[in-house]
Structures are given as structure tokens and as C-alpha cells.
Amino acid sequence: MSNYRERAFRLFQEATKPNEELYTNVESFTIISDDCWSYGPYVDFRVKFSTPFIGIRIEPPCYLELLKDIQGYVESPLTFINYSKYNHVNSWREKDRLDFPIARLKNGIELLFVHESNEDIGREKWQRRLTRINWNNLFIKFRESSWGFDPQYLIEFDQLEYEYKICFTMEERPAFDWAISAPDYFQKISSGGNIYEPTKKHFDVKNWIKKSYGSNPSAYKIKQSKHNDLNE
Numbered sequence: 359m360s361n362y363r364e365r366a367f368r369l370f371q372e373a374t375k376p377n378e379e380l381y382t383n384v385e386s387f388t389i390i391s392d393d394c395w396s397y398g399p400y401v402d403f404r405v406k407f408s409t410p411f412i413g414i415r416i417e418p419p420c421y422l423e424l425l426k427d428i429q430g431y432v433e434s435p436l437t438f439i440n441y442s443k444y445n446h447v448n449s450w451r452e453k454d455r456l457d458f459p460i461a462r463l464k465n466g467i468e469l470l471f472v473h474e475s476n477e478d479i480g481r482e483k484w485q486r487r488l489t490r491i492n493w494n495n496l497f498i499k500f501r502e503s504s505w506g507f508d509p510q511y512l513i514e515f516d517q518l519e520y521e522y523k524i525c526f527t528m529e530e531r532p533a534f535d536w537a538i539s540a541p542d543y544f545q546k547i548s549s550g551g552n553i554y555e556p557t558k559k560h561f562d563v564k565n566w567i568k569k570s571y572g573s574n575p576s577a578y579k580i581k582q583s584k585h586n587d588l589n590e
Contacts, residue, residue, distance in 0.1 A: 386492040387567055390428060391499040392421040393547075394473065395526075398554025399567050408490040412483070413473035417444050418503060418511045420467045425518050429493065434464035436484060438477045443468060446505045497567065498523035504544070512537070521573045522566070526557060536575045 388409045389396040396411050410432065416424065424431050438461045442448050447470065450456070459471040459480045471480040498520045502512075515525055516534055524536050528544055531537035542556040557563065562578040571577035 384568065385495060386490070387495045387497060388491045388493070389497045389499060390425070392416045392418070392501060393553070395499055395501070395554050395557065398557075399563055401554075402564060403567070406490060407487050408492055410484045410487040410491070412487065413471065415470040415472050417447070417468065417470075417505075418500075418507060421500065422511060422514050422518075423465065424463075424467050425498065425515075425520070428496075431463045431465075431467050432488060432491070436461050436463060436469075436481060438481075442470070496520065496522065500525040501543075502527050504528075522569070522575075524561065524566075524575050526560075538575070538579060 384403050384405060386405070386408050387399075389399060389411065390409065391411045391414075393415050394413055396409060397407070397413070400407050400412075438459055440460070442451075442460055443466065447460075451458070456472075459474055459477045461469045461471065461477075461480065461484075463469070469484075474480040474483070498518075500515050500523070502525070512525065512527075512531065512534060515523070516536075524538055525531075525534070526540045526543050527537045528539070528541060530539045538557070538561050540557050540560045542559070543553055546553045546556055560580055560582070561575075562580060565571060566575070566578045
């Protein structure tokens, strides 16, 4: 495992350690996410992971297909495979000498268990957390990607009928109220740091989870000052 992955893995393990105990009475919520961002709100609320999408990465085509029938896909058999169907994923694993497990659901939906060391652990966590899903309280999180991200993906995401959904983007996307510009989030993806914390400067995640201001994501966006605090 590369130094980059080791550092990211240690940060992830440290941040998620408390989550096997329930500390508050917040309504159970399930985050469907395409990367490791989803662990953050559970840490903040000190609640169990009520989603199997923890420590998992999903490439945009698979993720958008998954969102068309989440329940049907997650309840389908989980099959582990040796190689990804995405060339850039295989190149990434080879270049950084990574051996994280890769699995598929029905119709080839691919899950990258980027924080797990073997298939048995990945399968056990997936199945255990699957039983905690609250289908009546879903939150959908998407993001742009630097690896062949087609702008059409944003249009497809817009067409999906979920009441609570957001997407972190590299720049402003005024055409979509669910798009949240968070360039420092993408910087953390590149450096291997905590990708959740930077997003809280741009989006009021806790109140979104609590549905404090309704379903319009714009109500939870945090206005940024003209001063660039990244240079402080």
C-alpha cells in the first residue's frame, strides 16, 4: 500500500472508530454516496452507520445506474472480482500497488472497497450495514470526478427524483440547485486527507440531515466570503 493510501486509511479508521455505538436520538438516516464522504455525518451525530456505503467508491456510470433502483441493486448478490471494468481504476491500483477488494452487484454495478484489506471484511460490513438502511429517510450524495467525468452525468443526476440530493462540484454550477462548489474537497481527494470536513464550509450538512429547512438544497448552502481562506 502506498504512503498516500496508508495515510488516508489511518485518517478514515481514526475518524470512524466511535460509530458502533448510538449516542443521540436523531432519526435514523441513510446516505447513499459514491465515495467515503458518507462516514462524516455519522461521526458528527455519533450514530451507527445506517448505510453499506462506507469506505466504498463507485464510478459515475455505475453510481447513476445504481440510483435508478437502489433497493433492487443493493439487495442483489455481491460478487467479488479481480479486476475493474474501468481501465483507469486498474491503472491506479497498479501504479500505487493497491489491492483493495472489488465487487459487483447485478448488471455489473461495481463497488470499490478502497478501505478494506480483504473480501471477507468487505462482505461482512456490507451485509451488516445493509440491514440498517432506512428506506424512508434517504440522502443522496454525488460528486464530479477528474477521471473522464462527462457533463451529461449532471443532467442524468438532475433527472433522478430524490427529495434530498446533493453533488459536490469543482466549480459553480448555477443551473442546478443541488450543486455545491467545494474545490477544497477535491484538493483533499488528491492529497488523501479527510474529504468530509472541507465540505462543511460550503454546506450545512447537519441541518440537511435533520431536514431543518426543507428539501431545497440551496437553503443549506453556506455563502463564502470574497476572501480566500485557503491561503490563511
